[in-house]
Amino acid sequence: MLAILITLTAGASAIGWILSQSWRDRRRRNKIRAKPFPKEWRTILKKRMPYFRSLPSDLQLQLKKHIQVFLAEKQFVGCDGLEIDDEIRVTIAAQACLLLLNRQTDYYPNLRQILVYPSAFIVRQQQRDANGLEWHSQRLLAGESWGQGKVVLSWQNTLDDAADPADGRNVVIHEFAHQLDQEAGDANGAPRLGEFNAYPVWSQVLGQEFAKLQAQAASGEPSLFSYYGATNPAEFFAVISEVFFEQPQQMKADYPELYQELSRFYRLDPLNWQ
Incomplete structure (x- = not known):
């Protein structure tokens, strides 16, 4: 009986912690969303995201609030000498947050870092077949989504895809669709x-x-x-x-x-x- 009571108490405590954490997250995010959207970020949106102006006003507002939370929670890391600035952060966040509009969202909860290379990057792989034979291969990629909390992007490809919003290609949308899938x-x-x-x-x-x-x-x-x-x-x-x-x-x-x-x-x- 004692063991059962201890188990029930531990379970109730865990549920209580989860609920309190969820409440704290909502409170913190509401505070972030209540802040004014920086003018500099709006300038970047107009420059780097042509279809932002085509969005209905309610979706524009949603997108800006999502961007604020996304940028407060996700870490951007520059690779191969790329220095991360607001133009990179806002341009990527805006496209990633398109996928969150009109939805209840926890802002890609498994994602912690966005790694950004200046251009397409090489991924080297080591593989082994059923006979135990190993071989190495390499691929040139514009983006990659990892299940371990990371998305990797080429900044040049991100810019090129954002500049033409009607060509059916967008590396940020592609990789963040994977993130939704991986949830x-x-x-x-x-x-x-x-x-x-x-x-x-x-x-x-x-x-x-x-x-x-x-x-x-x-x-x-x-x-x-x-x-x-x-x-x-x-x-x-x-x-x-x-x-x-x-x-x-x-x-x-x-x-x-x-x-x-x-x-x-x-x-x-x-x-x-x-």
Whole structure:
């Protein structure tokens, strides 16, 4: 009986701590959001994020408040000699926070650091096959999302993608879509949808379009989506998220069911921003 009482007391204490921590987080974030948005940051938004002006006024306000919290909580680290300044921080935060609009959010809770390289960076990998044979490979990347609390980005690619908000490519949106996916565990193309009964339709629609993209990649048939999305379901989700935000009109016309699923997940309709 004593052991049961101790267990129950410990459990209640843990729940109480979690609730109090959540309350403290909300209070701290409310204080951050109540502060005026710096004029210098607004200038950066206008310069580096062309579609900011296309957002409805309520979403502009939401985005600015999200940026304030994001920048207060996440650490930016410059790599290969890159010095982090407000232009880098605000430009990246603005695009990352697009994915949080109209949603209850804990601001990418698993994410602690954003590592920023001046340009595309080389990732070296060591692999071993079933026979025990090891080999080394290297890839040139514009971005990478780690499950260990880090996102890695190329600043030049970030700038290039932000400058053209209608080309269907955005490395920040791509990598932070992975972060949303990873909130539910390993990235597998099935982020937290909020309602359990939403998963069957999500799986059916995304699975069908993923298979279609794989077939298009194999045959060389043109697609609205990058063939990179055919790599696996996680990359498919990240790739279609880029297109959802940047080419919503064409996506809705060509893939209406897929567009509807993403619109329901993100709680946004970017067609209204045109």
